[in-house]
Amino acid sequence: MSPSTPEYWQKVYDEEPRPGWDMDGPSPVLAELLEAAAIHGISAGGEIAVPGCGFGHDAAELARRGYRVTALDFAPPAIEGAKARYGDGVCWRLDDWFATQEGPFDVVFDHTCFVAMEPARRRDYLDVCADRLKPSGLWLAVLFDDTNGRPGPPFQIPMDKARNLAEAHFDVLHVQRATQSHPRRAGREFLVIGRKRK
């Protein structure tokens, strides 16, 4: 089964009620990414999309920080789990990022959604991110350049390749190793900030 289908992810959630990627809370690098983005004009109150939101930890944290958040996932257990954990305050959507009509947004917050894509879909995925953003909107991403040799997802991507792909739509403002990663991910994840070209 292909990770491009909701059935693939449904099966993961069926087999693992708490999948291995789930940290039972927001990513420790969420704050680091927002701080890095602050100098590029991100401000609380803006509209943020969280594609592939899983159980919604990052989305709920962004809402707590004052953003208006729409969080999408195409796997029903993800959205059900997010609603059960966090209730209202986030606009939860059972939706495929490649087909969504939500937006436009000021920011796309991308934590383990890009890297969940099969590499052949990366360009299309970034096309959608750019399409769903307002002019000058920001793509904030947490990506992996080392997945311990395991087959994806998540699919690793070197930092320079991520930059090259993003440059199709974005002025790349920041590509740096994360410094506040969860110990399980230390030294293996990096942060990207791209500003959509008008």
Ligand SMILES: C[S@@+](CC[C@H](N)C(=O)[O-])C[C@H]1O[C@@H](n2cnc3c(N)ncnc32)[C@H](O)[C@@H]1O
């Ligand atoms: C590795 S999980 C990460 C979940 C969450 N971001 C986290 O870190 O806890 C990837 C999630 O992306 C979702 N996903 C994958 N492709 C998607 C698509 N095209 N549209 C919406 N959700 C998608 C999957 O259902 C899954 O819940």
